[in-house]
Amino acid sequence: MSSNILVVAEHVNGTIDDITFELLGKGRELADDGGLAVALLGGGSDLAGQLGKADRVLHVDHPALADFNPQTCAAALGAVIEQARPTLVLVGNTSVGMDLAVAAAVQNKLPLVAYATDIVIENGKTVATSQLYGGKVYAESVIDKDAGIVSVLAGSFPTDAGRSDGTPEVVAVTAPDGLDGGTVTFKGLIKPEGGDVDITQHEVLVAVGRGIQNKDNIPLTEELATALGGVVCSSRPIVDNKWLPKTRQVGKSGLKVKPKIYVMLGISGAPEHMEGMKDAELIIAVNTDETAPIFEHAHYGTTEDIFDLVPALTERLQ
Amino acid sequence: MNIVVPIKLVPDLTEELEINDDGTDLERDFLSYRINEFCDHAIEEALQLKEAHGGTVTVLALERDETDKALYTALAKGADRAIKITGVDEAAPTQAAAKVFCQALDGIDYDLVLTGVQAADDRDGQLGAWMSSMLDIPHISVVSSIEATSGGGSDKLLVRKEYAGGVMASFEVSGKGVLGVQAARQMPRYAPVSRVRQIMKEAELEEIEADDVDVSTGTTVRRMFTPEKGEGAEMLDGSAEEIADRIVAIIKEKKG
Numbered sequence: 001m002s003s004n005i006l007v008v009a010e011h012v013n014g015t016i017d018d019i020t021f022e023l024l025g026k027g028r029e030l031a032d033d034g035g036l037a038v039a040l041l042g043g044g045s046d047l048a049g050q051l052g053k054a055d056r057v058l059h060v061d062h063p064a065l066a067d068f069n070p071q072t073c074a075a076a077l078g079a080v081i082e083q084a085r086p087t088l089v090l091v092g093n094t095s096v097g098m099d100l101a102v103a104a105a106v107q108n109k110l111p112l113v114a115y116a117t118d119i120v121i122e123n124g125k126t127v128a129t130s131q132l133y134g135g136k137v138y139a140e141s142v143i144d145k146d147a148g149i150v151s152v153l154a155g156s157f158p159t160d161a162g163r164s165d166g167t168p169e170v171v172a173v174t175a176p177d178g179l180d181g182g183t184v185t186f187k188g189l190i191k192p193e194g195g196d197v198d199i200t201q202h203e204v205l206v207a208v209g210r211g212i213q214n215k216d217n218i219p220l221t222e223e224l225a226t227a228l229g230g231v232v233c234s235s236r237p238i239v240d241n242k243w244l245p246k247t248r249q250v251g252k253s254g255l256k257v258k259p260k261i262y263v264m265l266g267i268s269g270a271p272e273h274m275e276g277m278k279d280a281e282l283i284i285a286v287n288t289d290e291t292a293p294i295f296e297h298a299h300y301g302t303t304e305d306i307f308d309l310v311p312a313l314t315e316r317l318q
Numbered sequence: 319m320n321i322v323v324p325i326k327l328v329p330d331l332t333e334e335l336e337i338n339d340d341g342t343d344l345e346r347d348f349l350s351y352r353i354n355e356f357c358d359h360a361i362e363e364a365l366q367l368k369e370a371h372g373g374t375v376t377v378l379a380l381e382r383d384e385t386d387k388a389l390y391t392a393l394a395k396g397a398d399r400a401i402k403i404t405g406v407d408e409a410a411p412t413q414a415a416a417k418v419f420c421q422a423l424d425g426i427d428y429d430l431v432l433t434g435v436q437a438a439d440d441r442d443g444q445l446g447a448w449m450s451s452m453l454d455i456p457h458i459s460v461v462s463s464i465e466a467t468s469g470g471g472s473d474k475l476l477v478r479k480e481y482a483g484g485v486m487a488s489f490e491v492s493g494k495g496v497l498g499v500q501a502a503r504q505m506p507r508y509a510p511v512s513r514v515r516q517i518m519k520e521a522e523l524e525e526i527e528a529d530d531v532d533v534s535t536g537t538t539v540r541r542m543f544t545p546e547k548g549e550g551a552e553m554l555d556g557s558a559e560e561i562a563d564r565i566v567a568i569i570k571e572k573k574g
């Protein structure tokens with residue numbers, strides 16, 4: 001049986017998100033001769049011009065889909081799946097995908113595997129590898145049925161393989177009834193405020209995580225950053241604690257950075273953090289837990305305590 | 319506003335996780351469990367909403383090691399009810415848990431369900447999303463701000479959902495909903511041990527026995543594994559001074 005794959009496109013403000021290109025590239029590889037379609041929920045059909053890797057774009061157009069809305073988009077995706085009957089639906093394990101994947105699993109009665117970082121098809125069955133327990137464990141799941149949904153962690157596949165100049169056929173899918181009568185209304189997008197420092201523009205970043213323990217220890221890391229000619233950025237909990245501004249957050253819901261040097265102090269290496277920095281050229285991780293997932297990804301690592309190592313480092317660099 | 323918060327006990331990620339002999343699950347015998355950190359945020363946000371607008375907070379949990387402590391802690395922080403649900407297997411999939419919680423909701427007058435945004439220990443998506451589909455009410459995940467828009471009795475909420483790059487979307491929700499809380503408006507409050515002890519003496523947890531739920535996920539774990547050791551970072555050993563020397567040399571070389 002050949003695979004017939006449906007990729008769920010994500011777009012914000014008229015721009016197709018990178019995750020869509022990741023999924024299209026992987027989808028093309030898995031589709032063999034079975035066909036690759038994209039579900040485009042809302043957005044103009046002109047977005048199809050960016051989705052040339054697919055054979056067909058299944059477009060649902062309706063005012064209630066203009067911007068992502070978890071309720072209306074879930075209903076529209078259900079209609080697309082119903083019509084396309086794919087053997088595999090690929091959706092991002094993103095903020096948007098987290099609202100859509102389970103809804104589609106329930107509506108279209110399809111099995112779901114989430115947090116995937118890899119997918120293969122063996123003898124017609126989809127096998128997905130999920131990254132669990134903050135990156136400490138992987139699980140390979142077989143989808144027992146002929147069709148299913150896999151939600152994929154961003155950064156798992158290259159985006160280049162999903163881009164193409166080709167123009168796919170656009171097929172209009174009728175919007176399901178009831179999109180206007182929903183209980184969730186999109187009100188607007190809120191852009192982040194610019195900060196004092198743009199961490200995406202720096203070649204050297206010192207990244208601080210929960211291992212720093214409290215706000216009073218942040219200056220210690222700032223001194224190191226200054227000695228290195230760089231700036232401080234952080235994992236999410238540091239920002240949630242309001243120890244550093246949101247503009248310093250690296251990761252899934254923060255910024256993507258690609259510095260030359262990324263020194264990590266007390267960060268475990270959760271997938272949501274890795275998503276923002278795994279392309280850094282040189283990653284050096286300081287973490288007292290020798291089983292911390294970060295040691296799988298870093299180039300160099302040490303289990304030395306931050307509070308012993310950082311002063312010694314700063315002193316040598318000043 | 320009456321809010322229900324299902325909380326989850328998850329394996330402590332700071333400990334070493336071992337795979338069982340079958341190679342299909344964790345070796346669960348010696349695992350220590352703790353509350354999923356995002357559930358703490360969900361409890362905090364629920365308490366904040368209650369403090370601002372009135373109503374109640376009911377915390378639900380499946381029985382595990384540490385469930386009693388987590389539920390008593392929630393009461394100590396200000397939750398009104400804490401319900402322990404017994405009879406659900408530790409390895410039960412999220413959708414089975416979702417069914418059980420939906421059954422429990424039958425007897426509870428609620429306006430809003432707040433869950434943690436995600437837990438690191440399951441493969442089948444978010445519990446909140448499963449519950450919302452089963453209850454036929456909307457679900458919004460990755461929420462970091464919830465405001466009731468027109469006073470106490472209001473059933474309208476203004477909700478902010480986070481996307482990548484610090485961008486957020488705002489939605490108005492009228493009627494019931496399930497929200498996956500990424501971060502509460504302030505860091506979760508702390509319940510002093512003495513207060514938790516006192517609550518344990520004064521209050522009793524409510525208990526519900528789960529009905530049998532028959533759930534087939536349609537997927538099978540064929541292999542669970544930990545990443546190969548030694549494939550990743552080159553580890554630097556020695557004294558802090560020696561390691562600092564090495565790191566400085568590595569950085570100097572990179573900077574050129």
Ligand SMILES: Cc1cc2nc3c(=O)[nH]c(=O)nc-3n(C[C@H](O)[C@H](O)[C@H](O)COP(=O)(O)OP(=O)(O)OC[C@H]3O[C@@H](n4cnc5c(N)ncnc54)[C@H](O)[C@@H]3O)c2cc1C
Nearest residue numbers: 209210211235236251252253254266267268272288289306
């Ligand atoms: C939808 C979603 C989006 C998210 N977006 C982001 C995001 O954009 N960015 C992000 O970072 N996270 C994000 N997260 C959170 C992510 O899942 C992790 O919770 C977070 O990255 C953990 O941060 P951390 O590594 O600093 O803390 P922890 O995981 O608590 O790790 C702290 C580490 O410090 C080490 N340590 C402790 N003391 C010392 C010491 N003295 N010396 C050296 N090491 C020490 C510990 O061994 C531990 O490994 C998101 C989560 C979700 C669900």
Ligand SMILES: Nc1ncnc2c1ncn2[C@@H]1O[C@H](COP(=O)(O)O)[C@@H](O)[C@H]1O
Nearest residue numbers: 324325326415433434435436437444445
């Ligand atoms: N078995 C469970 N028991 C209680 N709450 C759960 C359970 N599974 C998930 N949750 C809730 O759903 C959130 C997200 O977890 P998950 O759905 O496992 O990603 C958790 O933070 C809890 O609030």
